[in-house]
Amino acid sequence: MxxxxxxxxxxxxxxxxxxxxxxxxxxxxxxxxxxxxxxDFQAGLTMRVQVTENAFTITYTGEGNASFNINRTDVAVNITGTEASDQEYIFRFEDYTNLRSLRDALQSIPGISTELAADENRRADRLININSPVSLTRAGYTAHVLPQADSEIFAPISSMREALSSLGGAQITIVGPGINQEYTIRTQDSGEIENFSDEMSTRIQSLLAGYFSKGVILVNQTDYVGPRxxxxxxxxxxxxxxxxxxxxxxxxxxxxxxxxxxxxxxxxxxxxxxxxxxxxxxxxxxxxxxxxxxxxxxxxxxxxxxxxxxxxxxxxxxxxxxxxxxxxxxxxxxxxxxxxxxxxxxxxxxxxxxxxxxxxxxxxxxxxxxxxxxxxxxxxxxxxxxxxGWTNSKNRRKHSKEEMKFGKHAEKLLPAGKPGDNGSGGEPDAAGAKEVSVSVERKLQGPQLIERKPPKLKKKPKSKKH
The missing domain is CATH 1.20.1640.10 (Multidrug efflux transporter AcrB transmembrane domain)
Incomplete structure (x- = not known):
């Protein structure tokens, strides 16, 4: 062992x-x-926001339907419903490293046009991901890019707290890497403001837009839980x-x-x-x-x-x-x-x-x-x-009861600390308990007088005379 x-x-x-x-x-x-x-446990509003800036606007004026998506590693455009077969275009960031090269690649697709809003030398892999593909129309879709560290709209958590300081008691935490500039803002509902969810959401967006005037505030998620x-x-x-x-x-x-x-x-x-x-x-x-x-x-x-x-x-x-x-x-x-x-x-x-x-x-x-x-x-x-500790305490209580019942000699007669007295079941079995009780009684009764009968004498066989 x-x-x-x-x-x-x-x-x-x-x-x-x-x-x-x-x-x-x-x-x-x-x-x-x-x-x-x-x-979940505090009545109030929770918003997940992200401070970004516009990268480019993309529109589609061709035949059929077009969808646009931005993933972690590439940009994808799908065109369906045309007389020709459906087509999918994928532009990887490792091949198109900045916004200028990505714009030129997108404009090579028939019906697609793009207009840059950010610096054309900005890194393409800094584009904000889209959770699901969006449909492209003549109205266009605006893609967003994370700002650089030296940008005016660079938003560390200290700037977020300063922008929302007038709310009083708002809790702000970072979501994911700090470079993504995504934050969770939680405000408590004291019951004093009617329609708290809409009022507070509008106020938070207004404060952030005023502080980061050249940036874009994306609201990625909004949750409200009432007091009840x-x-x-x-x-x-x-x-x-x-x-x-x-x-x-x-x-x-x-x-x-x-x-x-x-x-x-x-x-x-x-x-x-x-x-x-x-x-x-x-x-x-x-x-x-x-x-x-x-x-x-x-x-x-x-x-x-x-x-x-x-x-x-x-x-x-x-x-x-x-x-x-x-x-x-x-x-x-x-x-x-x-x-x-x-x-x-x-x-x-x-x-x-x-x-x-x-x-x-x-x-x-x-x-x-x-x-x-x-x-x-x-x-x-x-x-x-x-x-x-539980088992030792239980054994001590049991020995105390035996002493009260049989006297001080009971502790010497009981086998202390043996498995029969511990956690295997807490008590000895019925046969063991009976033997202990009998032995205790005999010990306490003292010596017993035992009546002895005289041994019987065996008769010698008579000898035969010759």
């Missing part, structure tokens, strides 16, 4: 570290002014979390014993409190994605805890003559490599999501990474010490 690490010798240190970190998270959240509630909806959503979140914990408690109680179930729930509460502290201290947005991540971590953490507990239950049967603390140390040592490798591979996958994703998916991945780390820690170093 592999070397057994005496984790339980450090159980007090583990508990102290967890308490200090949770209290630190609570203090950090208070000092930061509370949680950064998202639009946010309140109901908060209640539902609380109820869902409570129901999940109750179901987990029942499952662990059914599969193991009450001590196992209580220890697992305390470890889950430890994980939730730790994550809440981190979210509040670092002002991570609290949204439905955050709640989904917390509930996912609850399921992930209980899985790791059940693996350790299952090994404990198995070792209780195999190591009958070993104290419960050694059994727990052995179980953690045996299952630690499995738990660490599982958590490490999961973190690799979630880290990829965090690096390449954006928005709520990125927030979800960040919460998952934090939760996986703390969940793995608690399943081994918080749940198990609590189980050991």
């Amino acid at each position: 592999k070397k057994v690490i005496k984790f339980m010798n450090l159980r007090v240190l583990f508990v102290i570290i967890s308490v200090v970190l949770i209290l630190g998270g609570a203090v950090g959240t208070i000092l930061r002014g509370g949680f950064n509630l998202g639009i 909806f946010s309140k109901d959503l908060g209640k539902q979140t609380f109820y869902l979390t409570g129901i999940a914990l109750i179901l987990i408690l029942g499952y662990a109680w059914f599969r193991f014993k009450l001590g196992y179930a209580v220890s697992a729930i305390i470890a889950l509460l430890h994980d939730a409190l730790f994550m809440i502290g981190v979210i509040g201290t670092f002002q991570i947005e609290v949204s439905t994605a955050t709640i989904a991540a917390v509930l996912t971590i609850v399921g992930y953490s209980i899985n790791d805890t059940i693996v350790v507990y299952d090994r404990v239950r198995e070792n209780v049967t195999l190591m009958r003559d070993t104290d419960f603390e050694t059994i727990i140390n052995t179980s953690i040592s045996q299952s630690m490599s499995r738990s660490l490798m599982t958590s490490f591979t999961t973190i690799l996958a979630v880290s990829a999501i965090y690096i390449f994703a954006a928005g709520t998916v990125k927030v979800f991945a960040l919460n998952m990474i934090i939760g996986i780390v703390i969940g793995t820690y608690s399943s081994m170093f918080i749940a198990s010490p609590i189980l050991l």
Whole structure:
């Protein structure tokens, strides 16, 4: 068997570290002014805007229908409905590096005309992507390009906050790389303004247009949540979390014993409190994605805890003559490599999501990474010490009852610290309990007088006379 690490010798240190970190998270959240509630839990308006400038206007006057799209690597034009076959034109940015060369290429398509609005030497790969192809008509479509760092409409987050300073309390966060100049603006609805969504949206666009007078403000997304909806959503979140914990408690109680179930729930509460502290201290947005991540971590953490507990239950049967603390140390040592490798591979996958994703998916991945780390820690170093403390406390109570019933000699007669008294079920079996009770009674009754009968004498056979 592999070397057994005496984790339980450090159980007090583990508990102290967890308490200090949770209290630190609570203090950090208070000092930061509370949680950064998202639009889901706070009545108000959320807008995602981008500060850009016009690049060129493209029109189509030919036969049939034309669509235009800008992707990350190229510009595409599709022409359909003509007498000739449908045609698709793709111009890659690696071949057409600036707006001038791209304009000339587009104008080579029959019926297409373009008019530059930005510097013709601007990089073509700085064009703003279009989420879906747009139809080209005589009215034309205006493409946009990100401004350069030395441009008058270069918009770092400090400029955005200055432009919207008159709103008071508006929360501004960067979406994606800062070079894209895309921001999320969140304003709270106090109920004092009627038709808050339209009024505030118009005001934000007006303030940004006035500050970046030579730029173009693109509104990529607008969401509004009313006070009643946010309140109901908060209640539902609380109820869902409570129901999940109750179901987990029942499952662990059914599969193991009450001590196992209580220890697992305390470890889950430890994980939730730790994550809440981190979210509040670092002002991570609290949204439905955050709640989904917390509930996912609850399921992930209980899985790791059940693996350790299952090994404990198995070792209780195999190591009958070993104290419960050694059994727990052995179980953690045996299952630690499995738990660490599982958590490490999961973190690799979630880290990829965090690096390449954006928005709520990125927030979800960040919460998952934090939760996986703390969940793995608690399943081994918080749940198990609590189980050991629960079992030791239960054994002490049982010995106290035996002393009150049979006297001070009962403690010497009871096998303290054996697997029959610990987490394998918490109580010895019926036969063992009967034997202990009989032995205690005999011990307390003192020496017994035993009536001895005299042995019977055997008669010698008579000898025959010859």
